[in-house]
Amino acid sequence: MTRPYSNPSYVRWLAVCCWLVLAVASPVRADDPPAAPGSVTAVDHPNDVGNAIDLTWEPSPDDRPDIKPPRVIQYEIRRQEVSGDGEWLPVGEQTYGTTTFSDKQVERGHEYLYQVVAVSPEGAVSEAAVTTEPATPTMQYFREDRAWFGLIVLFVCGAVVLFISLAKRGRRLYVRPIPGLEAVDEAVGRATEMGRECLFVPGIQDINDIQTVAGLTVLGRVATHIAEYDADLDVPTARSLVMTAARETVEASYLSAGRPDSFREDDIYYLTDEQFGYVAGVTGKMVRDKPAACFYMGAFYAESLLLAETGNAIGAIQVAGTAMPSQLPFFVAACDYTLIGEEFFAASAYLSGEPFQLGTLRGQDVGKLLGGALLLVGCTVLTIAVFQPEGAAASVADFIKNHILGGAGFLP
Amino acid sequence: MKRTVPLIIAATTGFVLIVAYFIPYTETWGETAMAWFNIIAAVAFVLGGFNLMKNQLQKISDRRPGWGYAAVTLISFVITLFVGLAKVGVTPSETYPEYPWAGAYDQEGAAFWWVYEYLFLPLSATMFAMLAFYIASAAFRAFRAKNVEAVILLITAFIVLLGRTYAGVWLTSWVDPLAAQFESPFMSQLITGLRLDRLTGTIMNVFNLAGMRAITIGIALGVASTSLKVLLGVDRSYLGSGDD
Numbered sequence: 324m325t326r327p328y329s330n331p332s333y334v335r336w337l338a339v340c341c342w343l344v345l346a347v348a349s350p351v352r353a354d355d356p357p358a359a360p361g362s363v364t365a366v367d368h369p370n371d372v373g374n375a376i377d378l379t380w381e382p383s384p385d386d387r388p389d390i391k392p393p394r395v396i397q398y399e400i401r402r403q404e405v406s407g408d409g410e411w412l413p414v415g416e417q418t419y420g421t422t423t424f425s426d427k428q429v430e431r432g433h434e435y436l437y438q439v440v441a442v443s444p445e446g447a448v449s450e451a452a453v454t455t456e457p458a459t460p461t462m463q464y465f466r467e468d469r470a471w472f473g474l475i476v477l478f479v480c481g482a483v484v485l486f487i488s489l490a491k492r493g494r495r496l497y498v499r500p501i502p503g504l505e506a507v508d509e510a511v512g513r514a515t516e517m518g519r520e521c522l523f524v525p526g527i528q529d530i531n532d533i534q535t536v537a538g539l540t541v542l543g544r545v546a547t548h549i550a551e552y553d554a555d556l557d558v559p560t561a562r563s564l565v566m567t568a569a570r571e572t573v574e575a576s577y578l579s580a581g582r583p584d585s586f587r588e589d590d591i592y593y594l595t596d597e598q599f600g601y602v603a604g605v606t607g608k609m610v611r612d613k614p615a616a617c618f619y620m621g622a623f624y625a626e627s628l629l630l631a632e633t634g635n636a637i638g639a640i641q642v643a644g645t646a647m648p649s650q651l652p653f654f655v656a657a658c659d660y661t662l663i664g665e666e667f668f669a670a671s672a673y674l675s676g677e678p679f680q681l682g683t684l685r686g687q688d689v690g691k692l693l694g695g696a697l698l699l700v701g702c703t704v705l706t707i708a709v710f711q712p713e714g715a716a717a718s719v720a721d722f723i724k725n726h727i728l729g730g731a732g733f734l735p
Numbered sequence: 736m737k738r739t740v741p742l743i744i745a746a747t748t749g750f751v752l753i754v755a756y757f758i759p760y761t762e763t764w765g766e767t768a769m770a771w772f773n774i775i776a777a778v779a780f781v782l783g784g785f786n787l788m789k790n791q792l793q794k795i796s797d798r799r800p801g802w803g804y805a806a807v808t809l810i811s812f813v814i815t816l817f818v819g820l821a822k823v824g825v826t827p828s829e830t831y832p833e834y835p836w837a838g839a840y841d842q843e844g845a846a847f848w849w850v851y852e853y854l855f856l857p858l859s860a861t862m863f864a865m866l867a868f869y870i871a872s873a874a875f876r877a878f879r880a881k882n883v884e885a886v887i888l889l890i891t892a893f894i895v896l897l898g899r900t901y902a903g904v905w906l907t908s909w910v911d912p913l914a915a916q917f918e919s920p921f922m923s924q925l926i927t928g929l930r931l932d933r934l935t936g937t938i939m940n941v942f943n944l945a946g947m948r949a950i951t952i953g954i955a956l957g958v959a960s961t962s963l964k965v966l967l968g969v970d971r972s973y974l975g976s977g978d979d
Contacts, residue, residue, distance in 0.1 A: 372759045466757050473757050479959050487969060531772055533958050536965055536973050543972035563783030564776055571975025592790050593783035597855075599862035604808075611801045625866060632869040635876075646954045648947055656877040664950045668957030671970055679969060683960045690956040 357385040357394045357441045359450040360422075365437045365458035370469075373431030373462035378424045380452060383441040386419050395419045396444045402426060405434035405457050429460045471727050478693060483686030490682035498681055503642050503660035504673050507618075510640045511548040514615035520555035521545070522614040524605060524630060526621020526645070527561040527598055530568055534646050538621035539565070539572050540671035541644065545618060546573040550580035557614060558591040561601045566593045602626040606633040619643040619658070620667065623650045631657035644670060697727060738974045748772075749966040787812065818846035891938060898935025907931045 361381025368375035378400060385394035397418050401411040414426050429435055435458055438451040490496055514521045523545060525538040542558065549556045556573065560566040569591045577586035594604040606629060609617070617634040619627070619641070627643075627650040634641045635657050643654035644662030654661045662670055665687065672680035701723045707716035748768045755765030787808075794805035817823070822836060823846035831837035841848050878889045897903040907930045914926040928937060964970040 370759060372762065463759055466759060469757055476959060479956060480963050483960050483963050484967075487967075529776060533961055533965075537957075537961050539973040540970055562776070563779035563781075563786070566783065566786065567779065568973055568975075572973055575972065575975040589790065589793070593786045595787070596780075596783075597859070599859040603858075603862055607801070607804060625863065628869045628873060629862070629866060632873055646957065648950055648954070651950070653873065656873040663953075665953035665957035668954075668961045671961075671972065672964075675970075675972075680964070683964055683969065687956045687960045690959070691953070694952045694956070 355443070356447040356449045357443050358383045360386075360398065360439050360441055360452040363437060363439050363452045363454050365435065365454045365456075367458060367460050368425060368427075370463050370466045371460075373460040374429060375425050375427045376429055376435060376437075376458045376460055378426065378437055378439070378454075380422050380439045382420070382422050383449060386441065388420070392444065393419055394443055395441045395449075397442050398424075399440050399442055399448070400424050400426070401438045401440070401451070402429075403436045403438075405436060411438060431460050431462055434459050475690075475693070475727075479686065479690040482689035483683050486682035486685040486689075487679045488682075490678040490685075493678075496678065496681045496685055498669075498673060498684055501662065501666055501669070501673055503644065503662045503666065504670055506640070506642055506660045507545055507674065508548060510616035510618070510642060511545065511552050511554055513640055515552040515554040517615045519613060519615035520557045521549055521616040521618065522605075522609065522634075522639070523556065523558045523618045524621070525558065525560060525565055525569060526619075526623055527601060527626060528622040529562045530564045532622050534622040534667075535562075535565055537646075537668050537671060538644070539568055541618070541620045541667075541674065542569060543572045543576050544671065544674035546576035547580050550577040550582045550585055553582070553585060556590050557608070557612070559594045559601070559605050559608065560591065561594060561596055561598075563593050566591055598624065598626055602629045605630060609633050609637055609639075613637045614639055617641045619645070619654065620662075620670070621645065623647055623654075628653040628657060634658075697723065738971055741974050742968050742971060746966050746968065749962065784812075784816075815847070815850055818850060823847070824849070894931060895935050895938055898931040898933075898938075903931030903935070 360383045363378060363380040365376050365378050367373070368377050380398070383395050383398075397416050398421065399413060400415045400417065402414045403409060403411050414428060415424055417424050426435075426437075436454050437458070438453040440451045441449040443449075486496070511521055523542050525542060526532070526535050528535050530536065530539075546556060558566075558569050558573070560569060570588055573591055574583075574586050574588075577583050594601050609630075610633065614634075614637075617630075617639045619630060620643070623630075623645050624647070627645070627647075631641060631643060631654055641658040642660045642662070643658040644667035645651065645654065646664050646667055648664070651661065651663055655663075669684050669687070672684055701720060704716045704720040704723065708714065708720045711717065748771075751761070751768050752765045755761045755763075755768075791805040791809040791812075793799075794802045795809070799805075819840050822838065822840050825836075825838040825840060825842055825845045825847075827833075827835050828837040828839070838845075841851065874892070878885070878892055880886045880889050897906070910926060910930040914923045917923045917926065928934065961970075965973070
């Protein structure tokens with residue numbers, strides 16, 4: 324007797340039957356639409372002018388990472404204006420796994436309904452999940468998420484203004500000596516004795532960077548000393564606007580020192596906007612001319628160490644000042660004196676010695692006092708919260724951490 | 736007048752940017768102010784170009800030390816400017832094939848692209864690569880054990896450098912078995928933390944971060960104070976003299 328499964332035609336017939344049964348009985352067909360997403364909510368985007376609506380929806384039950392190949396490839400978002408012609412317009416798409424969307428093409432005060440559909444890789448579209456309530460974009464008059472930051476800025480600025488006015492009324496203010504700034508005179512004097520020039524690098528950022536402005540104010544004071552000593556000055560700049568501003572500053576310094584004739588416009592010149600091109604130009608000049616004093620005051624990036632090490636190699640006395648925390652260690656390692664962060668901003672007030680400028684430093688101190696007090700309170704309540712995780716201390720710590728200090732607060 | 740007008744412009748722009756940060760309605764004002772700055776900066780770029788040429792020409796004509804470099808700078812500047820403006824080697828764009836100048840000046844294969852890709856980029860990369868040598872020389876000087884502070888710095892740097900490599904983990908692999916021998920959780924945790932990679936994490940996330948935050952807060956206050964001085968006109972030294 325012949326066994327049926329040994330017959331090749333019988334086996335082929337069986338395979339075709341199995342394939343047909345599987346194809347018909349298969350729970351998912353290629354052109355089957357995926358399941359619809361869950362409930363959709365649409366709300367006005369907070370803290371804006373009323374030009375956006377935020378959507379959130381529950382993912383389609385078929386949008387799961389364990390389903391291979393994926394049944395949902397994307398979500399399609401459609402919008403209908405309530406007072407419009409009832410047409411659903413596509414406004415955006417989001418890839419699978421995403422359940423939020425921000426519609427930024429809406430008009431303030433208009434009412435909108437939204438629907439979200441899941442789309443399969445073959446293009447089959449699920450049933451729509453529709454918002455039940457229309458959403459209306461509205462304008463907020465104030466960024467509430469930045470309220471704490473505003474309050475802190477107001478407090479610090481208020482303190483600065485208060486101390487400026489107190490200083491104007493003749494109140495004497497003590498400012499601790501800053502070695503880096505005391506060294507400016509020494510450096511310029513040394514350059515004069517050696518008959519070499521002073522190099523001043525005002526950073527590589529444009530004039531809209533506050534560090535560049537602070538650098539130029541220091542340049543003004545340094546240039547006054549240079550004019551008094553009748554030394555030579557060299558200011559290569561990486562931005563044309565900085566060159567123009569630096570020329571004005573230096574000219575004013577020479578004028579105030581009573582030596583307007585010694586001012587040479589060409590001592591302040593433009594090299595290039597390109598970071599390493601600028602470094603090549605400045606370091607090349609340093610090696611050739613060997614300035615006796617080098618000042619680096621402004622915003623710096625990777626070029627900080629290239630400049631400072633070259634200055635060190637030629638034996639120049641070097642004073643640096645920057646508010647770029649990542650570059651500070653390089654300057655500290657390679658320069659004789661470094662103005663760290665706030666010292667750099669205090670430099671112009673310190674060097675000028677004008678009482679109302681010194682008042683700003685006292686205002687800064689009030690800000691530091693506030694920051695320190697907040698940190699102290701925060702550390703205390705956080706420590707208590709460790710022992711009482713459900714207590715009031717935990718919520719206070721959370722509030723300080725997320726609202727006052729972080730995010731919208733002291734460090735936005 | 737020479738100082739008053741720029742001061743008014745600076746103060747107005749500064750206050751507009753501050754207001755724009757807090758009031759959504761004025762957000763576009765801040766963007767407009769920045770657009771104006773970009774326009775001015777672009778115009779000033781031409782001024783910078785002329786200044787560069789003038790300086791280099793002067794150096795060459797006076798035969799000052801290093802005038803050869805000035806010649807190289809000048810030639811490079813003129814060539815780059817020419818190939819960029821004349822769009823040398825640029826093929827017409829597919830969108831507007833009838834206009835030979837419609838292609839992008841920096842399209843692949845063009846002379847400007849070639850200058851950028853094969854001259855400018857390698858030269859920039861060379862300068863950047865030199866940083867590695869400078870870091871080594873600066874570290875050598877910074878880590879010399881001259882006094883107590885320098886010794887602490889040296890030890891800390893040694894731990895951090897070693898902890899960031901596999902050698903650190905390998906050298907202190909005995910720490911975890913040793914910690915397991917202690918019944919007291921405090922002692923066990925203390926010894927576990929001595930493995931170099933974990934010690935590095937503690938140094939970076941506790942000591943280093945605390946110091947950095949203090950500096951950052953100081954910087955933030957300095958920025959606020961300096962900005963206020965500029966906006967209120969307390970410090971006008973960056974504007975030059977008032978004489979016309």
